[in-house]
Amino acid sequence: MLKRLLSSMSFNTRVLKVDPSSIHFSPTAHIDGSLPTITDPETKKNLMEAANIIRETDNIVGFPTETVYGLGGSSLNDNSVLNIYKAKNRPSDNPLISHVSSIDLLNRRIFGNKHKTDVLENIPKIYHPLIEKLWPGPLTVLLPVPPNSNLSKLTTADQPTFAVRIPSNPVARALIALSDTPIAAPSANQSTRPSPTLASHVYHDLNGRIPIILDGGACNVGVESTVVDGLVSPPLLLRPGGFTWEQIRSMGGSQWSTCKVENKKTIAEGEKVRTPGMKYRHYSPRAKVILFVPERSEMPTEERLQYVKNIIKEESKGIQKYALLSTLTFPSNLVEEQNCICEQLGSSRKEIQTNLFAYLRKLDEEEKVDLIFVEGIEDENEGLAVMNRLRKAASHNIVPF
The missing domain is CATH 3.90.870.10 (DHBP synthase)
Structure with missing residues (x-):
């Protein structure tokens, strides 16, 4: 009934x-x-x-x-x-x-x-x-x-x-x-x-x-809350969010100085999770998302950017309309194709965090692009929450650069 x-x-x-x-x-x-x-x-x-x-x-x-x-x-x-x-x-x-x-x-x-x-x-x-x-x-x-x-x-x-x-x-x-x-x-x-x-x-x-x-207007944090579990030892950060792992460790006193970050990449079938955001596909627009993750710092910047341009050129073949969201490294003119919408998520990690979901939705719902490339950032401070969301949005479409 x-x-x-x-x-x-x-x-x-x-x-x-x-x-x-x-x-x-x-x-x-x-x-x-x-x-x-x-x-x-x-x-x-x-x-x-x-x-x-x-x-x-x-x-x-x-x-x-x-x-x-x-x-x-x-x-x-x-x-x-x-x-x-x-x-x-x-x-x-x-x-x-x-x-x-x-x-x-x-x-x-x-x-x-x-x-x-x-x-x-x-x-x-x-x-x-x-x-x-x-x-x-x-x-x-x-x-x-x-x-x-x-x-x-x-x-x-x-x-x-x-x-x-x-x-x-x-x-x-x-x-x-x-x-x-x-x-x-x-x-x-x-x-x-x-x-x-x-x-x-x-x-x-x-x-x-x-x-x-x-x-009530726009949300000023832009990602979900930080979830912590102090019922286990050492305590765990289960989901990065509005407060950073660094803030939790510094503000929580001596017991939180050993706080670990939950690092499970996959959850087994039938396994219970203690907080939202851990088990299922999340944060994904209808458009395919390809995430560039900064992991090749030993390469000269010019070579890294050329590598990214080659990936974008190959992946966007036959795509009618696509987008590039840059953050802290990609120049604004990295892609100069007429069918590519280029936007900068922000000039700081906090600004990137605030703008992340709004930009993904704008490109997906208003611009109706078929493919979104995103420049990732380092996993520190607000970057931990940003990259947590982007990795889930991109699923397996992750490219180190």
Whole structure:
């Protein structure tokens, strides 16, 4: 019955404007759960409508975070979580991150503790230095699922841990706070596609599949949150993201100085994963992506660039329209063919990270190119997250240069 209901669901998707600058939280709201003040009436009205959907129905909404746009439903409601998987065409063994607006909300709604003398009692001490510095923000931590928890097993993919974070985007925080509900939210795109960083990206992928999208402007981080596991020794960085591995090690104290990076290239069939982004094809436009990875530093620059030009010339034969996204090394005139669109992702690693998904989507959805060449960057600082996404977008189409 439920499967028939989900397959018949169709919406007239509305995009509702919200003004992030009109939303104000107290300095301690992320701890004590105090509600925001909202000075713009339209923003307040639209947020209340979205919060009511989350709190009172099985439906889901698109909303901005600082990382990418999320597709949110109640983490406590099996039907809401099923609707997330349905809208995205997402495999159900891929766990979801629960977003909370405060530690108070985490304690009350997930751990079932209404009155705590120590608000951090449910969070292992290894995480305390990190969350004191990096929450609210693009940091997700793994916690043990509490006994008799209301958390939907569909959110955790029936695993003993769950992933949680407090976003810093004021629209996301307000939506969660006003709904008083932990929100399970993967990226608001069709599964395997590049993550959305604009409301228009969400509309492109999910029009007719969800009732509303809150449009709060562009996401300023541009890639998903960093996911860490402090329940193992040494602790692990499971997914690079908005905070770098270097930041985690330096801000987490002595226990995080030995933090390792999860380096599995493949996941075995039937193997459970602890965080999104580890198991399935991700971040891929419809166009084929060929990634140039900087690994031949011993070669003179001129020879490396000529090697790249030869690869581009060979791979683009017979292609009607293609693109080249350069980063830190390729000159703007590396390719001068009329059927090639040349764009620079950015002049710094942070800028490249912010622009990555937006450029992939622009070339795929607006320019409708058939092939995208991308110049990769070194796997350090923001480069770790950028290259994690690009390697998955390119799949096996990787060329060292």
